[in-house]
Amino acid sequence: MASMARDLLAQDSVDATLQRITASATELVEGCDAAGILVLHGNQVETLAPTDRLVIGSHELQARLREGPCFDAARSTRTERVYRIADLTSEQRRWPAYAPQAHALGVGSMMGFVLFTEDEDLGALNLYSRKTGAFTEASETAGLLLASHAAVAFSSARTHAQMEQAVTTRHVIGEAMGILMGGHHLTEEQAFDVLRRYSQETNTKLREVARLVCEQGSLS
Numbered sequence: 001m002a003s004m005a006r007d008l009l010a011q012d013s014v015d016a017t018l019q020r021i022t023a024s025a026t027e028l029v030e031g032c033d034a035a036g037i038l039v040l041h042g043n044q045v046e047t048l049a050p051t052d053r054l055v056i057g058s059h060e061l062q063a064r065l066r067e068g069p070c071f072d073a074a075r076s077t078r079t080e081r082v083y084r085i086a087d088l089t090s091e092q093r094r095w096p097a098y099a100p101q102a103h104a105l106g107v108g109s110m111m112g113f114v115l116f117t118e119d120e121d122l123g124a125l126n127l128y129s130r131k132t133g134a135f136t137e138a139s140e141t142a143g144l145l146l147a148s149h150a151a152v153a154f155s156s157a158r159t160h161a162q163m164e165q166a167v168t169t170r171h172v173i174g175e176a177m178g179i180l181m182g183g184h185h186l187t188e189e190q191a192f193d194v195l196r197r198y199s200q201e202t203n204t205k206l207r208e209v210a211r212l213v214c215e216q217g218s219l220s
Helices: 002-009 014-028 051-064 069-074 099-103 137-184 188-202 206-215
Strands: 033-042 044-048 082-085 111-115 121-129
Touching: 014 033, 014 121, 014 137, 033 051, 033 069, 044 051, 051 069, 051 121, 051 206, 069 082, 069 111, 082 099, 082 137, 111 137, 121 137, 137 188, 137 206, 188 206
Parallel strands: none
Antiparallel strands: 033 044, 033 121, 082 111, 111 121
């Protein structure tokens, strides 16, 4: 686990971090055959870093039915952070439509953990086994430890990516302003106002307007 935690923080992108999280689940959690992360955007489901087609099928099924443990976990309150379903062949009153169809996909048992930090909820890490009763108390403990490290690494990677994007955006806007100032004898404030107005009038993001100026030399 300590080695995994260091490895997660050493990844060089958000995608690489997520892929290492789900791969670690299959390596470190007893009984885990497949893993993936489910994120909700409003009511839209996004699957991140699935290790197997089984994960995608389960997430798509829950999105279609609007029910299921992963779906619930991803939109959970802070009072419910873990779920463990020992047998998908038995009746599941909470998810009556999902359970039998998930079993038909090949899911025998499931376990999942909400990925969260003090500041934000990041989605749910979902673990699958093709066997019933595959996950034990030890599996749950290992999953909890993994999820705790994973949430910090995921949040850190995403923050780093956002900072890199902000620096790049600021550089592109500055370059575009310089082009407008030199070509049209504008002040810095006037050049930025030109970019801002064009962005609003065309419903185009400011960084895209700036990129257009850098590529074409003007907005005409």
